[in-house]
Amino acid sequence: MHFGYMVFYYAFTFAPLIILVIFSFNDSARVGLPFKAFTLKWYAEVLSDPTILSAIANSLLVGAVVTLLSTPGGTAAAFVLVRHQSFVGRKAFNTLVLIPMVIPPVIVGISLLTFFHAIGLELSLVTVILAHTLIALPFSLLVMVARLIGFDRSLEEAAMDLGADELTTFLKVTLPLIFPGLLAAAILAFTISFGEVAVAFFTIGYQPTLPVYIFGQVRLPTRLPVLTAVSALALSFSALLVVASEITRRIREKK
Amino acid sequence: MVIDVELRGVTKRFADIVAVDNVSIQILKGEFFSLLGPSGCGKTTTLRTIAGFEDPSEGEVFISGQSMAGVPPFKRPTNMVFQHLALFPHLSVEENVAFGLKVKRLAKQEIRQRASKFLEIVRLSGLEKRKISQLSGGQQQRVAIARALVTEPTVLLLDEPLGPLDLRLRLEMQEELKRIQREVGTTFVYVTHDQTEALSLSNRVAVMISGRIEQVGTPLEVYEKPRNHSVAEFMGETNMLGGRYLDGAVEIDGLSVRVTSQASKGTDIIFSIRSEKISIGKTLSGPDNVFKGTVRGVTYRGSDSVYDVQLSERIIIKVRSTNLALESIYRVGDEVFVGWDIDKALLISSLR
């Protein structure tokens, strides 16, 4: 019974992805059945298409910078929220920081576009990075708040008691113990940025990210097979990221 | 006598709670000193004030004669064994113990030597590479003790370290603590709510009640000569009796109880008589005070029993008696005699 449900659950969630991967190897200019023959030509086409390659590079760059900004940013905010009980207006702050999560992306996009125009900032990858950081921050914050709430502060006191100053305590006790949280927050931030299209669509300049590029190409039927190949690549990359982080976590735990 | 730790008029307030109330104590070098008191009386807060985790609202802490005002925990010559141990879960046994030495940037060779020496003292040699989660409760205690002792602090602060252990292990660890303290000679400040533990481990005991130190003395002194009502009531199992003093005796609910007292005639006094100082028997002669009574309640505890014996309409006293033989174990309803010598009763106060 339970087993049957889980089979259904996985089938439901993974079937579209599996089908995408299968068709990316189909030797047919039309995406759909029948499966004619196995080919790698769509992948070859991806690798030889400079616009796709640069879109991938843009996405990786934006994702990386967003991760580097939102992980420490969210973590710092989480420290303030969890540790400074006396912080004035903490309750209000608690709610406020999460509001961006529930605003529809299209509205976030338009408001950012307006904002960047207003301050005279030209649209480019920089504006996409700023936009994605804004989207990713509350998620990083939430992950780190969960981690910090469960953190036993007497461990930090024990370190200080044994002669470690604040910095040493942070580096040798706090940081290793919140590391799994940091890793989760980082991956979440990267994944959010890497797949985000709506807000990016509004804030992008002339250099598209991968989702924006795919979005622009999707109505051209001839491009569809190439798009399945590049999507399958992106998918494998995301999966790889999750697996790698899980392995890192396990290794650290074993040690 | 060298004084290692001194508290001078230390008060600690949290908002409107006075956790520590004008505490002044002097703890001698090499001493096993206990802070004994009921839960919530301010023991942990006192310890944290010595360690530097709390700043006193008033008063000052001195260690080795130096004022600790403004000195952060990591610069104080005190180490603490925390109530819930606070062992580092991401480090091995050896790394936990070596933590304080690493932070002090000692040479690798020396760190290893010292860590291994203290692991030997707490009898954990061979478990260096274990993770903390792979240790039993008793072994974790030992790691916490070794970790705190390895940097050779002037004072070791222990906050109810044996609390979570079962009785057997607790007794074993008490012996271990005594041995370790003898071996290293460090001053121990030990916090507990368990009076047997405090009395059996310590050179001196400070009885703390509601944030105040009510009495400081040897275990014998605080148990046998409680200075006031609160201490007498907190320590052991005691009967408090009160009445008007007249000519060497107190009139209580129709009974005339003989006492030694310097109280003046006609004043109301309270005295305490501990349950184990009272004799009980089918017949009883000898004690200065002997009363006839009826057993109203029995708590059988194996080696001894505690009886509630009704002496008069309003007076029921607790009597503890060793179970020497089956015949000397009484049952509810038995008619018995109870008695005590006048010097066994302690005058607590002339008023109340």
Ligand SMILES: Nc1ncnc2c1ncn2[C@@H]1O[C@H](COP(=O)(O)OP(=O)(O)O)[C@@H](O)[C@H]1O
């Ligand atoms: N950080 C704190 N904030 C507010 N009240 C506290 C704090 N620490 C302790 N208290 C209060 O101070 C009193 C003494 O606590 P504590 O020192 O922990 O007692 P003990 O260790 O003897 O059980 C208690 O009433 C406790 O609630």
Ligand SMILES: [Mg+2]
């Ligand atoms: Mg406590």
